[in-house]
Amino acid sequence: MSGKSWFTNPFSNRASMLKRSILLVDDHRILLDGVKNLLAESNDFEVKDTATSGKEALQLMKSNEYDIMVTDYELPELTGLELIRAAKSVLPDMKMIVLSMHDDPAVVKELLRAGIHGYILKKDTHKTLVDALHKVIANRRFLSDEISDLLIQMADEPEEKGVLTTREVEILRLVAKEFSSRQIAEILFISERTVETHRKNILKKTGATNLVGLIKYAYANNLI
Amino acid sequence: MSGKSWFTNPFSNRASMLKRSILLVDDHRILLDGVKNLLAESNDFEVKDTATSGKEALQLMKSNEYDIMVTDYELPELTGLELIRAAKSVLPDMKMIVLSMHDDPAVVKELLRAGIHGYILKKDTHKTLVDALHKVIANRRFLSDEISDLLIQMADEPEEKGVLTTREVEILRLVAKEFSSRQIAEILFISERTVETHRKNILKKTGATNLVGLIKYAYANNLI
DNA sequence: TTTCGTATACCTAGTGGTGGGTATCTATTG
DNA sequence: CAATAGATACCCACCACTAGGTATACGAAA
Numbered sequence: 001m002s003g004k005s006w007f008t009n010p011f012s013n014r015a016s017m018l019k020r021s022i023l024l025v026d027d028h029r030i031l032l033d034g035v036k037n038l039l040a041e042s043n044d045f046e047v048k049d050t051a052t053s054g055k056e057a058l059q060l061m062k063s064n065e066y067d068i069m070v071t072d073y074e075l076p077e078l079t080g081l082e083l084i085r086a087a088k089s090v091l092p093d094m095k096m097i098v099l100s101m102h103d104d105p106a107v108v109k110e111l112l113r114a115g116i117h118g119y120i121l122k123k124d125t126h127k128t129l130v131d132a133l134h135k136v137i138a139n140r141r142f143l144s145d146e147i148s149d150l151l152i153q154m155a156d157e158p159e160e161k162g163v164l165t166t167r168e169v170e171i172l173r174l175v176a177k178e179f180s181s182r183q184i185a186e187i188l189f190i191s192e193r194t195v196e197t198h199r200k201n202i203l204k205k206t207g208a209t210n211l212v213g214l215i216k217y218a219y220a221n222n223l224i
Numbered sequence: 225m226s227g228k229s230w231f232t233n234p235f236s237n238r239a240s241m242l243k244r245s246i247l248l249v250d251d252h253r254i255l256l257d258g259v260k261n262l263l264a265e266s267n268d269f270e271v272k273d274t275a276t277s278g279k280e281a282l283q284l285m286k287s288n289e290y291d292i293m294v295t296d297y298e299l300p301e302l303t304g305l306e307l308i309r310a311a312k313s314v315l316p317d318m319k320m321i322v323l324s325m326h327d328d329p330a331v332v333k334e335l336l337r338a339g340i341h342g343y344i345l346k347k348d349t350h351k352t353l354v355d356a357l358h359k360v361i362a363n364r365r366f367l368s369d370e371i372s373d374l375l376i377q378m379a380d381e382p383e384e385k386g387v388l389t390t391r392e393v394e395i396l397r398l399v400a401k402e403f404s405s406r407q408i409a410e411i412l413f414i415s416e417r418t419v420e421t422h423r424k425n426i427l428k429k430t431g432a433t434n435l436v437g438l439i440k441y442a443y444a445n446n447l448i
Numbered sequence: 449t450t451t452c453g454t455a456t457a458c459c460t461a462g463t464g465g466t467g468g469g470t471a472t473c474t475a476t477t478g
Numbered sequence: 479c480a481a482t483a484g485a486t487a488c489c490c491a492c493c494a495c496t497a498g499g500t501a502t503a504c505g506a507a508a
Contacts, residue, residue, distance in 0.1 A: 029347055030349065037258060037262050123276070180434075193458050194457055210464085210495080211436060390484095392484095404464065405465075406463095415487055417489090420465080420466090424467070
């Protein structure tokens with residue numbers, strides 16, 4: 001809809017001076033410095049601003065426009081997912097690429113559902129990032145090789161068997177905070193029996209056999 | 225001892241063409257690319273080689289010489305600590321700077337004991353890295369601000385209370401693999417009582433009160 | 449409307465972990 | 479040599495967690 005505006009002018013489209021503006025978000029300044037410097041050599045892109053937290057990024061978005069946001073997933077204050085959802089409402093036409101060190105299937109899936117346009121890993125090269133930038137500008141999606149492999153593997157799995165209900169997640173979080181079933185019962189104003197039932201259901205759903213497996217599941221699914 | 229050789233020649237010292245060679249080690253290629261590019265602008269340093277694993281770094285050291293190694297702490301195959309110890313025996317005169325995302329007191333202390341010359345965080349700027357490089361070349365040590373604050377805080381604490389013995393770590397790892405005390409006893413050919421005693425000692429040392437705290441400790445200390 | 453999922457709650461039994469001890473043997477270190 | 483730290487092992491009591499059940503109430507979906 002609104003994306004057509006520049007397309008009506010056949011000249012601006014090809015002008016080599018028109019660089020796509022990037023907002024780069026990562027709490028590691030040294031990476032910020034490095035990537036910005038690398039992209040300075042590009043004719044097509046330029047890092048217009050950088051931010052080291054989700055909050056800072058959102059504030060920049062309120063007073064500026066960007067063609068693409070490249071962001072880490074692990075961020076202080078806001079998580080990457082929260083940032084992406086917020087960004088989507090502030091600048092709906094902006095493309096979003098996640099640059100993360102994690103190749104966790106659950107995270108990737110969730111982010112793709114949230115509407116990101118690319119996902120690359122920090123272990124990928126600078127060239128991969130540039131490829132991704134070009135691809136998303138052309139209204140296509142880009143996934144790093146490892147991530148697409150991951151998604152293919154995931155497709156083989158029958159169905160996500162282990163989706164916890166909100167109540168179960170709530171219980172699991174409290175378990176992970178070192179509360180006993182009794183304490184959880186007191187906190188939630190429910191019977192200890194109910195907590196035990198929830199725990200049993202969680203164990204069954206996650207396939208864990210004891211507390212240890214539960215905590216590892218919680219870590220793997222970013223519940224902690 | 226051998227470090228005096230260049231010092232005897234007053235000219236080579238100031239020659240602008242003589243750049244200090246750096247070996248850069250990090251499993252994130254995009255950071256590697258970025259930092260290398262940034263340092264290319266420097267008159268004093270140049271990234272001679274890069275490696276994405278400890279093994280690769282060691283192989284490079286066997287056939288090349290470097291003035292400084294800048295390495296991540298979290299590495300595939302070898303840990304940063306192992307790499308540093310190995311590097312020390314291969315190239316004893318090389319300076320070593322750790323560039324990590326973690327500000328874990330225990331890790332920092334251990335690395336300093338292992339003989340590194342600098343410790344900076346990924347959240348630090350490019351300038352900080354350059355400062356560190358200059359400092360270690362001048363035979364001084366460099367710690368990022370946050371790290372020195374950390375060491376000062378640590379000095380207040382009476383003594384490191386929570387250092388697990390190798391056997392305790394071994395037990396903890398097995399606990400984290402969802403083995404019960406009985407199973408661990410069978411695996412290690414020791415009595416279940418002994419395992420229980422170790423577990424109790426681990427709980428006391430880590431300050432945890434139950435399994436959950438134990439697993440979280442294991443995660444926090446990269447034992448999993 | 450009936451079925452399904454979710455949250456609630458209880459029962460019994462059995463297993464496993466926690467917390468308080470004590471004690472022996474070995475190796476290292478002041 | 480004596481002291482210390484680490485690994486080993488046992489005792490008892492208590493509590494928490496796990497593993498089978500069953501059952502009710504509610505709201506949403508088929």
